[in-house]
Amino acid sequence: MIHITHPTRDGLLADIAARFATGEGFTLATLNLDHIVKLRRDPAFLAAYLVQSHVVADGNPIVWLSRLAGREVELIPGSELIVPLAEMAAHMGVPVACLGATRETLDQAVVRLKEAYPGLRIVARIAPPFGLDVTGPAGDGMIAQLRTSGARLCFLALGAPKQEILAARAAAALPACGFVSIGAGLDFIAGSQTRAPxxxxxxxxxxxxxxxxxxxxxxxxxxxxxxxxxxxxxxxxxxxxx
Known part of the structure; x- marks a missing residue:
């Protein structure tokens, strides 16, 4: 059974800030109905989800279902966490990595984030190869790049289930780094995809x-x-x- 661990945005951000201050890593997944469908079909995805330290509600149906069960939670889409976390990282001196999407999207997203948050240090931008197997040598190589970069916050834009599975693997190897699964979030920042009005x-x-x-x-x-x-x-x- 998957549970929402952090029902409010303020509580989530306060917990992450505390972890940055103490050097403690984390993994953050954003639960929606599509994830629940995949969780029922994919044992590897379920295993990765069960070890995520933070799970928030990404999708109004999750918010409504939680309310029906008697638990109030806020809607916290992964793509909407990039800005507050980038701002927090710039303020606290936390080095950041961006992993996923295309090289062009990464470059444009990095430019826009640095313009918006002076002092933000992007120490790695990793565009995965086509057909990436996050459980194989390519996944190992990306984890090695993150280790070398010294990143303490990594935005994972690989889509489910790859990003959550990689987060679980990488967190075991890099326990001082926070991994945030954001789906198409970097595409929205770069402007290569347009979000709904x-x-x-x-x-x-x-x-x-x-x-x-x-x-x-x-x-x-x-x-x-x-x-x-x-x-x-x-x-x-x-x-x-x-």
């Missing part, structure tokens, strides 16, 4: 906006997510005693 997000319709922009890839994904909702709602009601 703010009003669409406030109306909890980002999923519809995304599906309309890429129906071929996302229709089946969202259908699988919708199919598990009734069972999840029933479980949440039982947890609350309804």
């Amino acid at each position: 703010r009003l669409v997000r406030r109306l909890a319709l980002e999923w519809a906006w995304r599906m309309a922009s890429n129906p071929g890839r996302l229709t089946r994904r969202y259908a699988a997510c919708a199919a598990i909702l009734p069972g999840l709602a029933s479980t949440a009601r039982r947890q609350r005693g309804l």
Whole structure:
């Protein structure tokens, strides 16, 4: 069973700041319905998720299901953590690595982050090879690059389940580094992908906006997510005693 470990953004950021101050690492996963679908099918993904030190709600259905179970949690998308964590890293002198996406996206994202947060030190930018196997030699090589760089915060933009599996592996090798799985977050920072408008997000319709922009890839994904909702709602009601 996967649980939300940090229900509020302020509490999450305060905990991460404390870990930066003491040199303690962490792994942060952002739970959504697509992850739950994958967790049921992929034992390696589940094993990686179970060792994440921080899990937050990335998706309104997770927020609603938690509320139905009697637990209030805030919506904390992974892509929205890049800015506050980059600002915190600049203020606290924490060296940062960006891993994932393409070289062009990484370069543009780094430029924009450094412009926004003077003093931010990006010590590694790692664009993975096509068809990356994070459990094989390529994954080992990226972990070695992170070790050499001295990074203490790593934004992982590989998509699920690769980013969470790599985070679990890398955290065991680099216990003083924090790993944050952010999906397409660096693409949003760089401008190579466009996120749904703010009003669409406030109306909890980002999923519809995304599906309309890429129906071929996302229709089946969202259908699988919708199919598990009734069972999840029933479980949440039982947890609350309804």
